[in-house]
Amino acid sequence: MTQRSRIMVVDDEIANIEMIGAVLEEEYEVLFARSGEQAIELARRSRPDLILLDVVMPGMNGYDTCRRFKQDPATADVPIIFTTGLDGVESEVEGLSLGAVDYLTKPIRPASLQRRIDNHLGLKQLRDRLASLATLDPLTGLGNRRMLDAAFGTDSRRLSEAERDEWRSIILVDIDYFKGFNDLYGHGDGDICIRRVAECLIAGTRRDRDICVRYGGEEFACILHATSLPGAIHIAEKMRQDVQEMMIPHSGSEISDWLSISVGLVSGRVGLDLPMTQWLEQADQQLYQSKHGGRNRVTGRELAGR
Known part of the structure; x- marks a missing residue:
């Protein structure tokens, strides 16, 4: 109907x-x-x-x-x-x-x-x-950076007190050793790999207000509304496990025989009044920690303040 x-x-x-x-x-x-x-x-x-x-x-x-x-x-x-x-x-x-x-x-x-x-x-x-x-990425059907900008664009000063008090989480995802994957299997298989990872991320962001975009190359970003740190970590871990369970061979990986992802995330109140760039920078620092800690893992933290 x-x-x-x-x-x-x-x-x-x-x-x-x-x-x-x-x-x-x-x-x-x-x-x-x-x-x-x-x-x-x-x-x-x-x-x-x-x-x-x-x-x-x-x-x-x-x-x-x-x-x-x-x-x-x-x-x-x-x-x-x-x-x-x-x-x-x-x-x-x-x-x-x-x-x-x-x-x-x-x-x-x-x-x-x-x-x-x-x-x-x-x-x-x-x-x-x-x-x-x-605002769509033609390869994956996910949003692109323009969609991410628009989703983050509402000035929090115009929101009600209840809306400002709501939790928001930002997740950044990077495919581990993706350059090596492309070098070994070719760009055609690389595109297929990106699409299959995108499917796993979409499965983790099914709520109406959640957004998942292809952030660039082999990187993705997700916005989870009304989701605090424990919930965001649970969702990110499910994404990581779903990618592993696809068992996509990756002989160029230094950590696994199968394709894997590294994830960084931050959670905070919408009313923090931080620009999108600072949320992303903080999430990117957590992504760096996941990579530095051995990859194929989730790292996150809570942003202080209200």
Whole structure:
């Protein structure tokens, strides 16, 4: 069954919400908010595919709400259509200049509303596919460094206290003696080897919010959300064991007859406010310890602070 697109309707008038809901509910999953503040919180939790936003509302008006959406990386790319009784050109220009994709004046005509939503959802799906291609590694199907940057991009100062208190773990993985593998077996087998290691890492990062990317060459990086040090070490050990159990011959390895990986990781609170580069540097130091300690092992530590 195809998953329905999620539309969020933001309007302080119950009659407008009921009318738009009746038009859209058969084709889309429809969410409702009656204020700008409520809409911002709901959007962060539900990740809508498109937002219908009233302009004139008590408290935070539609224009200010739109600014907040566009400032937040989590909602910046969500198409926004303004719905309003204001029919002046200046009002429309202001809405479009804030990043809205369309502007509908009330009373809203159902057929026009549905057609515009279909058009803008189609454009969003095309943009999403293009963005996905730009963030995917073609060899493994994993994300690439650009995806890692985007996943780490949310400013923690915009997060709630509960979100800032959440644990995050970063895992770096390196295939042991991979240059020797390529030299012995050739680059074709080397590519197959990289893909099979990627499969093991994917198996360890199946939760929706976990991310695994090909970091470069024979290196990989994983972000585990809501995962403290013991949990991250458990997952990393499972990855290491899964690679060993594939029993891929590697006569160029100095430590084993089979392919192996070395792993370094760090865990800390999201609210540490450390840039991604520092998380990666700390994880890389742990990876160095694994290599220096004999390879085919996991080394990790907890980052201090909150």
